[in-house]
Amino acid sequence: MILVLIISLSNQWIWRIAQLNFNLFLFLLVISLVLYKSLESRKYYLALIILVGLSLFFQWRFTNFESLNLLSNDEQRVQTLRLKFYNPEDHYTRVIFYRLNLKNFLEGNFTIVTTRILKNFFETIDPNVYFFAGHPRERVGIPEFEKFPYIFALPFMIGFFNLIGSKKILFFINFLFCILLLSIIGHKSSIGAFILFPFFVVAITCGIKLIFKGVHA
Amino acid sequence: MLKIYKLFIFLLIILTGSYLRLVNLETNPSGLYVDEASTGVNAWSILQTGKDEYGKVFPSAFRFFGSYTPPLYTYTTSLVMYFNGLSIASIRLVSALSGILMIVIFFHLLKSLNIFSVKTIFLSLFLFVITPWAIFYSRIGYEINLAFLFYSTGILFLWLSLKKSIYLILAFIFLALSSNTYHSEKLLVPITIILFLIIFRKVLFKKENIKILILSFFLYLIILIPQILIFFTPANTVRGVGLFYSSAIVNQANQSFLPFIFSIPLSFMSEFFSQYLSYFSPRNLFFQGDSDLQRGFPELSVFYWWMVIFYFVGLFKLFNKINNTSSKFILLIFFLTPIPAALTGDPFSTQRALPLLLPVMLIISLGIETILKWKFKTSLLIILILSALSLLYLYRSMAVLLPNERARVWGYGFRQLAAEMKKRPVEKFLIDTSRIKPAYIELAFYLKIPPEKLQFTVDPELKNRYYQDTKWNDHYVLDPFETRTINWEEDIYKDQILVGDELAVSEGQAREHFLINIFEIKSPSGEIIFKGYKTDPAKKCSTDYVKSKC
Numbered sequence: 001m002i003l004v005l006i007i008s009l010s011n012q013w014i015w016r017i018a019q020l021n022f023n024l025f026l027f028l029l030v031i032s033l034v035l036y037k038s039l040e041s042r043k044y045y046l047a048l049i050i051l052v053g054l055s056l057f058f059q060w061r062f063t064n065f066e067s068l069n070l071l072s073n074d075e076q077r078v079q080t081l082r083l084k085f086y087n088p089e090d091h092y093t094r095v096i097f098y099r100l101n102l103k104n105f106l107e108g109n110f111t112i113v114t115t116r117i118l119k120n121f122f123e124t125i126d127p128n129v130y131f132f133a134g135h136p137r138e139r140v141g142i143p144e145f146e147k148f149p150y151i152f153a154l155p156f157m158i159g160f161f162n163l164i165g166s167k168k169i170l171f172f173i174n175f176l177f178c179i180l181l182l183s184i185i186g187h188k189s190s191i192g193a194f195i196l197f198p199f200f201v202v203a204i205t206c207g208i209k210l211i212f213k214g215v216h217a
Numbered sequence: 218m219l220k221i222y223k224l225f226i227f228l229l230i231i232l233t234g235s236y237l238r239l240v241n242l243e244t245n246p247s248g249l250y251v252d253e254a255s256t257g258v259n260a261w262s263i264l265q266t267g268k269d270e271y272g273k274v275f276p277s278a279f280r281f282f283g284s285y286t287p288p289l290y291t292y293t294t295s296l297v298m299y300f301n302g303l304s305i306a307s308i309r310l311v312s313a314l315s316g317i318l319m320i321v322i323f324f325h326l327l328k329s330l331n332i333f334s335v336k337t338i339f340l341s342l343f344l345f346v347i348t349p350w351a352i353f354y355s356r357i358g359y360e361i362n363l364a365f366l367f368y369s370t371g372i373l374f375l376w377l378s379l380k381k382s383i384y385l386i387l388a389f390i391f392l393a394l395s396s397n398t399y400h401s402e403k404l405l406v407p408i409t410i411i412l413f414l415i416i417f418r419k420v421l422f423k424k425e426n427i428k429i430l431i432l433s434f435f436l437y438l439i440i441l442i443p444q445i446l447i448f449f450t451p452a453n454t455v456r457g458v459g460l461f462y463s464s465a466i467v468n469q470a471n472q473s474f475l476p477f478i479f480s481i482p483l484s485f486m487s488e489f490f491s492q493y494l495s496y497f498s499p500r501n502l503f504f505q506g507d508s509d510l511q512r513g514f515p516e517l518s519v520f521y522w523w524m525v526i527f528y529f530v531g532l533f534k535l536f537n538k539i540n541n542t543s544s545k546f547i548l549l550i551f552f553l554t555p556i557p558a559a560l561t562g563d564p565f566s567t568q569r570a571l572p573l574l575l576p577v578m579l580i581i582s583l584g585i586e587t588i589l590k591w592k593f594k595t596s597l598l599i600i601l602i603l604s605a606l607s608l609l610y611l612y613r614s615m616a617v618l619l620p621n622e623r624a625r626v627w628g629y630g631f632r633q634l635a636a637e638m639k640k641r642p643v644e645k646f647l648i649d650t651s652r653i654k655p656a657y658i659e660l661a662f663y664l665k666i667p668p669e670k671l672q673f674t675v676d677p678e679l680k681n682r683y684y685q686d687t688k689w690n691d692h693y694v695l696d697p698f699e700t701r702t703i704n705w706e707e708d709i710y711k712d713q714i715l716v717g718d719e720l721a722v723s724e725g726q727a728r729e730h731f732l733i734n735i736f737e738i739k740s741p742s743g744e745i746i747f748k749g750y751k752t753d754p755a756k757k758c759s760t761d762y763v764k765s766k767c
Contacts, residue, residue: 062314081742091736106613108666118522132491134562137501137508150490161536194571 003208004036005029008201013147017191024058024194031055032198036205039168052195056181059195064188068113082107121183124193127153130200137175143190148200155207162206175199226339231320234346237611238316238355243306246356247741248619248629250511253358254658255281257308262293262668270661272672273680277443278452282655283689285452287444289398303665308358315366320346322580323365326373330543330579333586340584340589340600347353350519350567350574352615353512364399365571368406372575375413376546382426389433393440400456401557401569403444404525409553412435416549417542451494452684460561462488471702473758495565496555496573499525507567511626515613515618518578521566521607527584534583548581551576628659630746633738634716635663638697638747646698646749647708649717650691657693666695705722705730710754710766719745731756 001021008014008029018025038044064182086103088094096102101138105111128134131153134144163171178195187193249257258271259279268274278285293311301307323345327338345351354362374388392410395402414421421430438445447453469484471478495501503525506518513519520528538544554576558569588596624630638646638660650654661671675693679686692701703715703722709730715722722732732750738744758767 082618082622085617085742091616093612102609106609115516122500122504122522122525126498126535128491128495128498128500132487132494135491136495137505150487153490153494161533164533165537 001036001167003130003205004032004201006151007204007208008032011148011152012145013192013194013197016145016193017068017197020191024062027051027055027058028194028197032201034176035171035198036202038170039163039202039206045170048170048174050179055195055198056178059178059181059189059193060185062189062191062194063185064118066186066188068116068184069109071112079107099137112132120186121179124179124182124187124196127156130196142188145192147192148204152204152207155211156200157206157207158210159203159207162210163203171199173203222272223335223339227324227342230339230342230346231317234320235317237347237352237615238313241616242309242313242356243304245616245620246627247624248627249305249308249631249659249660249662250357250359250626250628251654252281252667253305253308254631254662255279255290256294256359257298257303257305257654258658258661258668258671260291260298260308261303262671264289264298266667268668268672268673268680270658270671271675271683272677273683276683277447278450278684280295280683280689283687284456285684286360287364287397287399287403289394290363293363294358303662305358311357312357312359312362313355315352315362319351319355319362319369322369322373323575326369326376326575326579327582329373329377329510330547332541332543333582334589336593336597337582337586340597341578341585344524344581344585344600344604345578346612347604348520348574348578349506349514349517349611349614350571352611353514353519354568354571360399361568361571362432364395364402365596366394367398368402368572368757369575371395371406372409372550373411379417379420379542379546381723382421382423382429385426385429385433386422386436389437393437396441396444401572404557404560405554405572408556412549412553416545422742447684450684451687455687456558460563462492462562465562472593476699489559489606490562491553492564493559496559496570498565499528501565502528502577505565508564509566509568510623512567514614517610517614519574521603521610523603523607524581527581527588528577529584530587531580531582531584534587535580540564542561547576547579551580597646624740624742625744625746628654629740630738631656631659634661634747635660637736637738638664641714642697645711645713647703647713647715648698648700649703649715649721650700650720651702651721655691655700657691657695657698660698660700661695670695707766709752709757710763711752712754713752713754715750716747719748722748722750730753731760 014025014028017028021056031048034044034048034051038048083103086094086097086107088098123129124136124137128137129139129144130147131150134142138144175196178193178199182195184192233521236496248582255270256279260279262270263275269276269279269281273280276288279288279291287520290311293309297310301310307643320342323344324338326556327333327341333341335373354365368391371388371390371392371394374391375386378384378388389410389462392406444453465488466481466484469487470480473480473484475483502518503520503522504518506513535544535547550572554572555570558566558573561569563569585596585600638644650656674693693699702715705726708715709732714735715732726732727734727750731753733753734748735751736747736749738747754767
């Protein structure tokens with residue numbers, strides 16, 4: 001428990017959150033502790049589900065939601081230009097595209113929406129965003145900062161894979177729910193995808209414990 | 218019957234792979250990238266004269282624009298040109314054939330690892346065949362894919378050597394060949410060999426294997442002689458030093474409150490690990506791809522997004538069975554292959570990290586194996602549907618967007634510029650090189666300038682200090698063109714055609730200096746690539762008389 005608290009407080013992320021909203025800071029500390037306890041005992045399952053549900057709500061409130069299908073002027077220009085590239089006179093395969101209306105499928109709403117959801121999803125699961133402030137591929141229009149010190153990257157991965165391996169289903173399901181929400185609403189927020197904070201803290205704690213166990217053995 | 222059936226599927230996969238790698242090789246990517254042009258012109262020069270564009274006889278590394286590229290790709294391209302002549306397809310053919318052979322190597326690796334079922338082997342092979350990373354680098358005319366083929370073949374034989382040590386000889390030969398093909402492998406191969414020998418020392422350092430080990434190492438050194446000879450010259454160091462992020466490290470260290478002795482290693486670690494980790498990041502592997510527009514298909518990453526599921530499952534499986542020899546072997550190449558790329562400042566360089574394709578594909582295959590075992594029919598159906606959808610997006614990216622949207626970055630327009638030059642045989646052209654990548658080599662290719670003429674234009678002393686003098690000068694004077702930046706005080710008084718991109722000559726400058734726009738070359742998407750302006754010295758002198766110039 002002490003290790004969970006130490007890791008929770010020894011990073012830039014939580015102090016940024018504290019600066020913005022002290023209640024959220026306390027809430028995330030509590031949820032980190034409950035998440036950690038839930039790995040040991042089923043008693044905490046209900047509390048965890050309620051807390052994660054609440055954190056999902058807070059994340060939604062603190063995020064500038066971006067439309068999944070509205071196009072900016074420049075995106076509309078590119079779309080119009082791209083549709084011209086499917087001219088059936090250019091190549092015989094384009095005739096098939098024309099007949100099956102595939103160009104509208106490829107350049108239309110389906111592609112736009114899936115691309116944006118995928119963009120949000122992959123940005124959410126990018127480890128560089130959390131340990132290296134997005135470096136070397138910083139995101140445009142998003143305030144990047146190093147959420148955890150980079151020396152925590154290895155314990156995080158060890159801990160995370162171990163948690164999946166030891167079939168901590170509730171941890172995994174909650175984590176997936178958070179990712180799912182972030183994939184839809186994005187994470188355009190000055191404090192990032194903070195609903196993942198407890199999962200990171202717990203995975204890092206487990207990783208550090210495993211490393212020490214390994215060294216000791 | 219079963220054998221014939223398997224053979225039929227294998228051939229079908231090879232045919233699909235060959236089609237994707239060879240179709241429209243001459244015209245897609247549209248244009249000819251400068252690195253391809255320099256490979257082509259030098260290969261042609263070697264074939265015709267035995268010397269490169271600087272007049273150096275069979276160099277150990279090609280100087281190109283100061284990059285000192287290992288020579289194997291250029292020499293093999295010379296052979297292709299012997300049969301096929303100087304063309305874009307000739308330059309790209311070695312890469313495409315390497316890509317096709319790579320399918321066979323990957324098949325054998327999957328088979329020999331003994332951890333995959335037959336169904337997984339064929340499914341994984343098919344996915345490898347349609348993977349954007351594998352297709353893209355099979356269609357470009359420089360050394361990356363050939364080096365990848367040699368490296369992968371070396372890796373296959375390294376694995377086989379754990380059962381039959383005689384394969385070590387072949388492994389070392391192919392790995393040495395890859396070092397003679399591309400810069401990344403020059404660093405990657407020694408660390409692969411050293412770590413392989415350390416990790417599998419119990420198998421390899423048996424008494425009966427020592428002779429084979431010594432012989433393999435001896436052959437490795439012999440093949441590396443061309444590289445060893447220039448090892449201590451600036452030619453070998455300039456590329457690595459130039460790409461390393463030393464200034465970023467110093468900047469970070471300067472901001473730290475710690476003394477330099479601590480802050481420099483810490484900054485290096487931070488920079489290196491951020492780069493290194495980015496090569497394993499799902500965002501880069503499955504969504505975003507390379508940040509350099511020339512190094513990838515538009516709107517596609519290096520793998521399809523849905524493969525991320527198999528990547529995670531495969532990784533999980535691999536770590537769970539970390540004590541298996543095959544897991545250790547896959548993890549070894551997985552962790553090693555991005556190291557050379559992570560030492561350079563470009564974020565997620567798909568070109569330098571191409572060998573990573575092999576272990577990631579093996580990990581994805583492991584994920585497929587696990588999921589197929591769990592629910593075979595449903596998983597297979599889903600994979601096939603997703604593959605079909607991916608092929609549709611591949612068509613969009615490769616056949617529709619790449620030749621249209623990326624034409625400019627691929628050097629589109631030089632063919633048309635060369636045609637303009639041919640139309641006006643008596644005119645002199647001045648190509649403004651402020652923002653245009655080395656134009657002389659593109660024009661030398663399209664105008665088929667004889668190699669002797671190209672060799673004659675450079676300083677004849679250069680071939681004597683070929684590996685020492687790494688500075689490259691873009692000023693070339695060849696008939697009918699000259700390449701340099703426009704000198705506005707001189708060039709408007711000479712009778713010539715000024716050529717540049719849309720920013721080279723403004724409307725105001727054209728009016729002020731009586732320049733007449735005589736041609737415009739546009740990309741397929743309508744962007745202006747080149748504008749040609751005819752000077753009018755008589756008119757200029759009549760209004761703005763400068764004695765020394767008129």
